[in-house]
Amino acid sequence: MQASVELLQMISQVGYMACFGGDVQRSQTIMEGVNAIGVEQTPIKMGVAIAKIYAGHYDQAIHILRDDVLLKEVDHMSAKCFLGIALSQKGEKAEARELFEEVVRKGNKDESSIAAAYLNT
Structure with a gap:
């Protein structure tokens, strides 16, 4: 279709x-x-x-973000932000923190705000 x-x-x-x-x-x-x-x-x-x-x-979200989106667009800050959220929810705080810090530095206003909120929790 x-x-x-x-x-x-x-x-x-x-x-x-x-x-x-x-x-x-x-x-x-x-x-x-x-x-x-x-x-x-x-x-x-x-x-x-x-x-x-x-x-x-x-786990499914992480797979999509890592293996589909970020493989094609390595600097996709929204993907990194949502990957950080998924990892954070799974308890993988260190990796999530690295992603959030990168998004705060390189992302647009919305992405940076979301990442900063997760860094402060």
């Missing part, structure tokens, strides 16, 4: 809304479908990873 980038983004937004609204199962279903259609798109991979984090599937 061919889907436009715009359509995939819109469907991803529905997945985010489900995720942030507490409907983790529906979010996972939506994001997995989007991922199946838009397999090569970094924003899609990021959305799937974020939904995995919210669902508590940290």
Whole structure:
């Protein structure tokens, strides 16, 4: 199936809304479908990873962020920030801290703010 980038983004937004609204199962279903259609798109991979984090599937999120996003875009600060969050949730605080410190230094305002908040917890 061919889907436009715009359509995939819109469907991803529905997945985010489900995720942030507490409907983790529906979010996972939506994001997995989007991922199946838009397999090569970094924003899609990021959305799937974020939904995995919210669902508590940290190992899956870590795999997506490390093996899909960061292999292609080694300086993707949002990916590093969310990887830090997933690692932090798993108790891998030292590695998460390194990522958060890098994001604070190199990330945009939003990324840096999120990373700084995690550094202060």
